Every structure is written in C-alpha cells, then in structure tokens.
Amino acid sequence: MTATGPATASVTAALALGDDALVLSHRLGEWAGHAPALEEEVALANIALDLLGQARVLLSLAGDEDELAYLREERAFRNLQLVEQPNGDFAHTIARQLYFSTYQHLLHAELAAGGGPFAPLAAKAVKEVAYHRDHAEQWTLRLGDGTETSHERMRRAYAALWRYTGEMFQPVEGLDVDWPALESRWLESVTEVLGRATLSVPEGPRTGAWSAGAGRQGIHTEPFGRMLAEMQHLHRSHPGASW
Amino acid sequence: MVTATALEAELLELAGSVPDPELPVLTLHELGVVRAVRLRDADTAEVDLTPTYTGCPAIEAMSLDIERVLREHGMREVTVRTVLSPAWSTDDISPEGRRKLREFGIAPPRVRGSSGPVPLALGPTRTQAAETEPVHCPHCGAADTELLSRFSSTACKALRRCLSCREPFDHFKEL
Incomplete structure (x- = not known):
C-alpha cells in the first residue's frame, strides 16, 4: 500500500485504527466462558462489543468490512502489536486495557476535536472508551494495591507489555495528531494511575533496540497468526455462509 | 434548514413510536435516536437514526421496524441511514x-x-x-x-x- 493522496492516507489511518479495535475486540472475546467472575465476563464482552462497533465503522471507511476482517493475511493487518498480545492472566489483560484505552481515549479526543473524516466516530468512541479506561483503572488500583500476590502479578503484567507501548506514538499517515504531546499525556496518565496503585512505572525501553512494535508496518508477533486463524476460519471454510 | 412538511412530521412521529427492541417500554423517540425523516418524493422516505453505542446490535432491528411501520403508512421505499454525529447522549432520553x-x-x-x-x-x-x-x-x-x-x-x-x-x-x- 503506497500512500500518495489524501484518500489513500485516510484509508491507511482507517485500517490502523480499525485493526486495533478489531483485534483487541477478538482478544477480549476470548475471555467469554473463562473470566474470573460472571460480572467480569459481561464487562469484557461489552468492551469487546464497543470495540467491534468502532472497528465496523472504521473498516467500512477503508473498504468492505467483512473482506477486510476475514480475508486479509497477517501481513496486511495494521494493528499495534500491543493489542494482539495474548490475554495471559487477568492482570495482563487489565494492563493491556489500561495502556491501550488511555491511548485510545487521548487519540479519539484529539480526532473528535480536529473535525477530520474520523471526527464523528471519534466523538462517540471517546465516550465509550472512557468507561473502558475507568474499568482498567479500577482493577489496577484494586489489584496493585491488593495482596502481595495480586500486586506482584500486576507488576509483572505491566512490565511485560511495556516494550509494546512505544509503537502507539509512531505517527500514522492520515491522522493529524501531535504525537509527542499525545505520548507525554499518556505517560503522565499511566504514571499517575500506577502510582496510586502502589506500582512503579516499568523500566526498560519503549522504543529502539529491545523494544517491540512494527504492527503498523504489517510485522506481527507469533501469537497473532494463530489468533487470525481462529478468527477467520469459519468465514474462509464456508464462504458466503449466513445465519 | 428545510422546513419539514406535515407528512414528514407525521412520519417522524410514526418512526419515533416504534418500541426499542431491547427496552420495549421505551419508544425510539423517548430514547432520542430518531433524528429526522425526509421525503425524497411522494412515497420515498429517508430516516436518520443514531446508535446509542457504536456497536449497539439493536440498530438493525430498529431499522427494520422503522421500515415496516413507514411502509404500512404508504411509503414504497424507506432508507434508514445511520448517523454518528452529533454523538448520542443519555441526555437525549426524554x-x-x-x-x-x-x-x-x-x-x-x-x-x-x-x-x-x-x-x-x-x-x-x-x-x-x-x-x-x-x-x-x-x-x-x-x-x-x-x-x-x-x-x-x-x-x-x-x-x-x-x-x-x-x-x-x-x-x-x-x-
């Protein structure tokens, strides 16, 4: 995909944002039947549904939503590596949620204010994502400032996903966003929540050597292929099937 | 701003009277999701519907119900458009x-x-x-x-x- 004009640039941006939402929605859906409590199962499924709704609008701006979701190969997906990371334990899922929903909230707030092609969706998404962020924050506080075990598991989860967070602030073509400013607001917000949860901000690089993240260029981590295989299996095995 | 005709106002009221598929005690008007009805010609209507949440699965059932009601009222063709902006708010509930x-x-x-x-x-x-x-x-x-x-x-x-x-x-x- 070589971007030349504004139309192509906005397709690139729609794919990046749409794939983030689609992939994270699928990952959260994997909790169905496995969540630690019924309320939590319902919460994660509802967050997944919000993300799926956002993905449908965004992918429809880029082409046919079903074809894009079910018939693209791994290398054609433009989502962040963060969102494709396996659910891990509940702490990993919550850490991924806080990192991503804080980013998504700040990004959509800026896109909503900017008035571009993504403004109508962003204005809705920002309100939905505020609840996702709040959910992740409340769990981070409860588990971080909880027992010795829950604290340690939260600490490990935030540390494990830290190296995927730099990628969020690589500029996306077609989005008129002040990325360095977005990044510093993200860091400030995450630092504040972790501090209240008696957790420290993880050490280690978020960009450059030993960090991760080339999902926007179509380079994905090993678990992503297996996730896609499961997500696309039915559609590919039974083309044109409908309820 | 085009002034709505009497028929458009009547159709808007009809579309708004459809019960919400999830919360049938509420009408779509009371939920605040039917934004406008426009007549394209004598028997072709276009309806603007806004989702509560972007991923709300009820929107498809709402569209079908609106289409049915307006067809029963003599419309030959009914198109329901999903509009996102301005974003729906719970303040829109009457x-x-x-x-x-x-x-x-x-x-x-x-x-x-x-x-x-x-x-x-x-x-x-x-x-x-x-x-x-x-x-x-x-x-x-x-x-x-x-x-x-x-x-x-x-x-x-x-x-x-x-x-x-x-x-x-x-x-x-x-x-």
Whole structure:
C-alpha cells in the first residue's frame, strides 16, 4: 500500500485504527466462558462489543468490512502489536486495557476535536472508551494495591507489555495528531494511575533496540497468526455462509 | 434548514413510536435516536437514526421496524441511514423515557452536561462515596446503592445493588 493522496492516507489511518479495535475486540472475546467472575465476563464482552462497533465503522471507511476482517493475511493487518498480545492472566489483560484505552481515549479526543473524516466516530468512541479506561483503572488500583500476590502479578503484567507501548506514538499517515504531546499525556496518565496503585512505572525501553512494535508496518508477533486463524476460519471454510 | 412538511412530521412521529427492541417500554423517540425523516418524493422516505453505542446490535432491528411501520403508512421505499454525529447522549432520553425506565426497574441516567464515567472512590465493592448525585434504587427509591459492575446485560447499563432493599438493579449509565 503506497500512500500518495489524501484518500489513500485516510484509508491507511482507517485500517490502523480499525485493526486495533478489531483485534483487541477478538482478544477480549476470548475471555467469554473463562473470566474470573460472571460480572467480569459481561464487562469484557461489552468492551469487546464497543470495540467491534468502532472497528465496523472504521473498516467500512477503508473498504468492505467483512473482506477486510476475514480475508486479509497477517501481513496486511495494521494493528499495534500491543493489542494482539495474548490475554495471559487477568492482570495482563487489565494492563493491556489500561495502556491501550488511555491511548485510545487521548487519540479519539484529539480526532473528535480536529473535525477530520474520523471526527464523528471519534466523538462517540471517546465516550465509550472512557468507561473502558475507568474499568482498567479500577482493577489496577484494586489489584496493585491488593495482596502481595495480586500486586506482584500486576507488576509483572505491566512490565511485560511495556516494550509494546512505544509503537502507539509512531505517527500514522492520515491522522493529524501531535504525537509527542499525545505520548507525554499518556505517560503522565499511566504514571499517575500506577502510582496510586502502589506500582512503579516499568523500566526498560519503549522504543529502539529491545523494544517491540512494527504492527503498523504489517510485522506481527507469533501469537497473532494463530489468533487470525481462529478468527477467520469459519468465514474462509464456508464462504458466503449466513445465519 | 428545510422546513419539514406535515407528512414528514407525521412520519417522524410514526418512526419515533416504534418500541426499542431491547427496552420495549421505551419508544425510539423517548430514547432520542430518531433524528429526522425526509421525503425524497411522494412515497420515498429517508430516516436518520443514531446508535446509542457504536456497536449497539439493536440498530438493525430498529431499522427494520422503522421500515415496516413507514411502509404500512404508504411509503414504497424507506432508507434508514445511520448517523454518528452529533454523538448520542443519555441526555437525549426524554423525561417521559426516564420515568418509564424507572417503572421498568432500571435506574435512569442522571442528567449532566458532560458525559463519561463518574470518578469513584475505591472500596471492596462500595463505590458510592465520591459520586456527586446518587443513583436511586428504582424499586424502593433509596439513595444508598452500590456499583457491582460497570457493565451489565448490555453495554449501556451498569449493575448496581440497593443497600436498603438489597435488590440488584440495572442502571442506564451516563454517556
């Protein structure tokens, strides 16, 4: 995909944002039947549904939503590596949620204010994502400032996903966003929540050597292929099937 | 701004009278999701419908119900467009809609200028401490209620429990 004009640039941006939402929605859906409590199962499924709704609008701006979701190969997906990371334990899922929903909230707030092609969706998404962020924050506080075990598991989860967070602030073509400013607001917000949860901000690089993240260029981590295989299996095995 | 004709106003009222597929006590008008009806010609109508949540699965059922009602009223062709902007807010639910929700056992959303989650203080499950305006129990009316889960049977509701009558209830949360 070589971007030349504004139309192509906005397709690139729609794919990046749409794939983030689609992939994270699928990952959260994997909790169905496995969540630690019924309320939590319902919460994660509802967050997944919000993300799926956002993905449908965004992918429809880029082409046919079903074809894009079910018939693209791994290398054609433009989502962040963060969102494709396996659910891990509940702490990993919550850490991924806080990192991503804080980013998504700040990004959509800026896109909503900017008035571009993504403004109508962003204005809705920002309100939905505020609840996702709040959910992740409340769990981070409860588990971080909880027992010795829950604290340690939260600490490990935030540390494990830290190296995927730099990628969020690589500029996306077609989005008129002040990325360095977005990044510093993200860091400030995450630092504040972790501090209240008696957790420290993880050490280690978020960009450059030993960090991760080339999902926007179509380079994905090993678990992503297996996730896609499961997500696309039915559609590919039974083309044109409908309820 | 084009002035709506009498027929358009009538069709808007008809579309608005369709019950919400999830909460059939409410009409789409009371929910505040039918934005406009325009006549393209004598028997072709276009309806603007806005989703509550972007991923709300009820929107397809709503569209079909609106199409059916307007066809029964003599429209040959009905197109329902989904419009996102301006974003729907729980402030768009009419006072009548709020009253019906309460009677149905769902605590209505609080009216507010800005949307988003209310900041909460953390306790084991008690979360009412920092809230500015309490969510009243739709069963007994008590203000002493606690949040059990931010997400309930649908994305638009939270699950709460009354600390007075001990009944759990859904709260249509502010968006």
